[in-house]
Amino acid sequence: MKELLSKDKWKYAFHTVSHPADGFYEIRHRDRGSVAVALCLVILFSVTWSINRISAGFIVNDIDPRDVNSISELITVLLFFFLICIGNWSITCLMDGKGRLKDILIAVGYSTVPATVCILIGTILSRFVSEDEAAFYYMICGIGIAYTLFMMLVGIMTVHNFTLGKTLITLFLTVVALLLIVFIVLLIVDLVNQVYSFLHSIYQELLFRA
Amino acid sequence: MKKTGLIRILGLLALSLITAFPAVTVQAEEEVPYDTYNYNYWEDIVKTPAAYTPEGSVGGIDVGTTAFKEPKDFCISAEGEIYVADTGNDRIVVLDSQMKKVNRIIDTFTVDGVEDRFSAPYGVCVSENNELFVADSNNARVVVLTPGGEYKRVVKEPKSEILEDNFAFIPLKVTVDYADRIYVISKGAFEGILVFEADGTFSGYFGTIEVKISVWEKFWRRFASKEERSNTQLYIPTEFTGIDVDADGFIYASNIDSEGIQAVRRLNPQGKDVIQKGENGNVGGDIRIGIYGDYSGPSEIVDVVYRSKGMYSALDRKRGRIFTYDKEGNLLYIFGGIGLQDGTFQTPVAIEQNGEEILVLDAGRNVIMKFHETNYGSLINEAVGLRYDGDEKQAIDKWREVLRLDENNELANNGIGKAYLTAGDNENAMHYFELGMNKDYYSIAYKRYRNRILADNLGRILTGLIVLITAGLTVRRVKNRKRGKDREEGLL
Numbered sequence: 001m002k003e004l005l006s007k008d009k010w011k012y013a014f015h016t017v018s019h020p021a022d023g024f025y026e027i028r029h030r031d032r033g034s035v036a037v038a039l040c041l042v043i044l045f046s047v048t049w050s051i052n053r054i055s056a057g058f059i060v061n062d063i064d065p066r067d068v069n070s071i072s073e074l075i076t077v078l079l080f081f082f083l084i085c086i087g088n089w090s091i092t093c094l095m096d097g098k099g100r101l102k103d104i105l106i107a108v109g110y111s112t113v114p115a116t117v118c119i120l121i122g123t124i125l126s127r128f129v130s131e132d133e134a135a136f137y138y139m140i141c142g143i144g145i146a147y148t149l150f151m152m153l154v155g156i157m158t159v160h161n162f163t164l165g166k167t168l169i170t171l172f173l174t175v176v177a178l179l180l181i182v183f184i185v186l187l188i189v190d191l192v193n194q195v196y197s198f199l200h201s202i203y204q205e206l207l208f209r210a
Numbered sequence: 211m212k213k214t215g216l217i218r219i220l221g222l223l224a225l226s227l228i229t230a231f232p233a234v235t236v237q238a239e240e241e242v243p244y245d246t247y248n249y250n251y252w253e254d255i256v257k258t259p260a261a262y263t264p265e266g267s268v269g270g271i272d273v274g275t276t277a278f279k280e281p282k283d284f285c286i287s288a289e290g291e292i293y294v295a296d297t298g299n300d301r302i303v304v305l306d307s308q309m310k311k312v313n314r315i316i317d318t319f320t321v322d323g324v325e326d327r328f329s330a331p332y333g334v335c336v337s338e339n340n341e342l343f344v345a346d347s348n349n350a351r352v353v354v355l356t357p358g359g360e361y362k363r364v365v366k367e368p369k370s371e372i373l374e375d376n377f378a379f380i381p382l383k384v385t386v387d388y389a390d391r392i393y394v395i396s397k398g399a400f401e402g403i404l405v406f407e408a409d410g411t412f413s414g415y416f417g418t419i420e421v422k423i424s425v426w427e428k429f430w431r432r433f434a435s436k437e438e439r440s441n442t443q444l445y446i447p448t449e450f451t452g453i454d455v456d457a458d459g460f461i462y463a464s465n466i467d468s469e470g471i472q473a474v475r476r477l478n479p480q481g482k483d484v485i486q487k488g489e490n491g492n493v494g495g496d497i498r499i500g501i502y503g504d505y506s507g508p509s510e511i512v513d514v515v516y517r518s519k520g521m522y523s524a525l526d527r528k529r530g531r532i533f534t535y536d537k538e539g540n541l542l543y544i545f546g547g548i549g550l551q552d553g554t555f556q557t558p559v560a561i562e563q564n565g566e567e568i569l570v571l572d573a574g575r576n577v578i579m580k581f582h583e584t585n586y587g588s589l590i591n592e593a594v595g596l597r598y599d600g601d602e603k604q605a606i607d608k609w610r611e612v613l614r615l616d617e618n619n620e621l622a623n624n625g626i627g628k629a630y631l632t633a634g635d636n637e638n639a640m641h642y643f644e645l646g647m648n649k650d651y652y653s654i655a656y657k658r659y660r661n662r663i664l665a666d667n668l669g670r671i672l673t674g675l676i677v678l679i680t681a682g683l684t685v686r687r688v689k690n691r692k693r694g695k696d697r698e699e700g701l702l
Binding site for chain 1: 254644652657
């Protein structure tokens with residue numbers, strides 16, 4: 001664990017941000033990345049997202065503060081993160097992707113860094129802008145999110161050793177796989193619920209007759 | 211087994227005791243038979259104190275005549291007399307300003323020596339020049355009388371090239387502006403309000419409601435066959451339902467908007483809509499509406515009354531609500547409801563203001579319902595009035611009182627914020643504008659606040675910057691020198 005969170009691994013995450021193509025290549029082939037760091041980065045992203053929703057300046061913040069629940073947001077972000085990774089992994093396995101699940105987790109996790117940094121900067125800035133300067137806030141956040149998406153694309157492309165076209169196709173299929181997973185999970189939940197209520201009613205019936 | 215029976219009996223006893231002697235509930239300040247609420251920035255429903263409370267009703271028998279029968283309209287003259295168009299009884303009933311007794315009943319009038327009668331008089335209006343206008347719907351005419359009921363003249367069915375051949379003139383509502391121009395809503399006249407000059411000549415349509423066709427509908431029409439196209443419903447604009455005129459001669463007209471966005475129009479003398487919509491761009495009554503059931507769908511505004519100081523109230527027949535807006539289109543308060551209880555409506559058709567009271571004519575109950583303003587309502591009315599007059603500073607005390615009664619009132623917070631802004635207290639202004647969710651004004655206050663801080667501390671900021679820069683340069687120079695030394699030593 002200590003090794004997974006070592007200073008070198010952290011440094012490498014930020015190196016990847018500035019050198020995406022090389023960075024992801026070494027993650028795949030020289031084990032320079034770390035799943036633990038990736039997870040930390042995703043959690044950081046979720047925290048930043050909640051901070052942004054709660055305490056971005058009044059001018060840019062249209063959210064009813066009573067609606068924000070950082071715990072449920074964290075769970076949502078983590079669920080979504082794992083869904084994307086597992087969806088992508090299950091598709092790329094079938095399509096000759098070279099990446100392991102570990103590499104996909106790292107690639108997606110490291111990609112959140114620009115969004116985290118930019119949203120944090122934007123949130124601080126947003127407390128000092130007036131309405132006509134709000135465009136700067138949106139620009140900074142937009143750049144961060146765009147760079148994150150770009151990194152994700154490059155990351156998945158590199159760890160699987162795909163061409164751009166094939167990456168885009170797998171990404172589309174990933175979304176389909178994602179929906180399938182959600183559908184099946186919901187189905188199972190519903191079935192389990194029905195079995196539970198069936199058992200529960202038997203239990204109640206027994207209780208009333210006794 | 212016996213034990214459970216006993217317990218059950220005891221339980222029943224306890225239950226009956228609870229229902230027989232209900233717990234003492236905390237008495238609300240005003241107990242009203244309807245919901246009073248408003249919408250906040252997020253368009254959520256927020257309960258508010260009642261702005262108006264019911265004060266009983268007045269029917270035909272109460273004032274010493276036979277009961278009204280489906281009255282459709284009423285109006286109040288400058289002297290305070292109340293003219294009720296008692297449509298089902300073919301008469302106009304004139305009540306005194308206290309609504310205690312009948313002053314007179316107008317059911318016949320003499321035209322050139324011949325006695326004439328109304329047939330379903332639907333609308334009524336008293337002009338500034340003290341003439342009584344009656345929209346005599348089944349006789350297809352507008353009769354002009356003296357307030358006493360003497361015949362003066364008649365406005366007949368208009369003849370013009372712009373009217374369709376099969377145009378039928380069925381006047382429903384009528385109003386008159388300061389120049390004695392007559393504005394008539396005719397049944398089925400989708401082109402707008404009919405305008406007549408003082409002498410009764412027809413001068414044209416006014417305030418046509420434009421039809422909106424969405425891109426999606428256009429897209430489907432392109433693919434539809436001719437037959438399908440003729441089967442789909444026609445895109446016709448909605449009719450106007452109610453009409454009123456303010457002191458400046460602007461016409462307030464209501465219509466039933468199927469989208470619930472704009473149900474009131476303020477028409478300038480050219481017939482152009484100049485109404486101001488508030489932050490949410492909505493002057494159509496309820497914003498949060500259900501999708502299913504009898505109670506669903508947008509509000510159906512059937513009448514509008516211009517109050518004073520730019521305020522106007524609209525009457526919704528669907529849920530029996532009365533919506534009051536200020537000049538800027540902010541929703542001030544909502545009250546009223548449909549029901550059988552006292553103080554609720556069955557079929558509200560018309561609304562008027564009589565001093566501090568709001569009067570609503572109910573064609574189902576055949577009575578005029580009275581509503582009296584509460585402390586909360588009068589505070590808002592006064593504060594809005596003061597703001598309309600440009601007296602924001604005076605308004606601040608009123609708004610503070612409103613806040614005491616309704617802590618989350620966004621209008622009150624904005625009112626106080628504006629007063630602080632004009633007084634130059636930017637920090638307090640920012641605080642109240644944030645509570646009032648007013649980004650535009652918050653921005654103005656914030657900019658001033660920021661500039662003040664920058665201006666006050668310019669010297670310190672510049673000094674700090676210079677110190678930082680010199681420090682940075684020095685550090686770099688020292689580092690460079692050290693590195694140079696290291697290199698030299700390394701070389702040696």
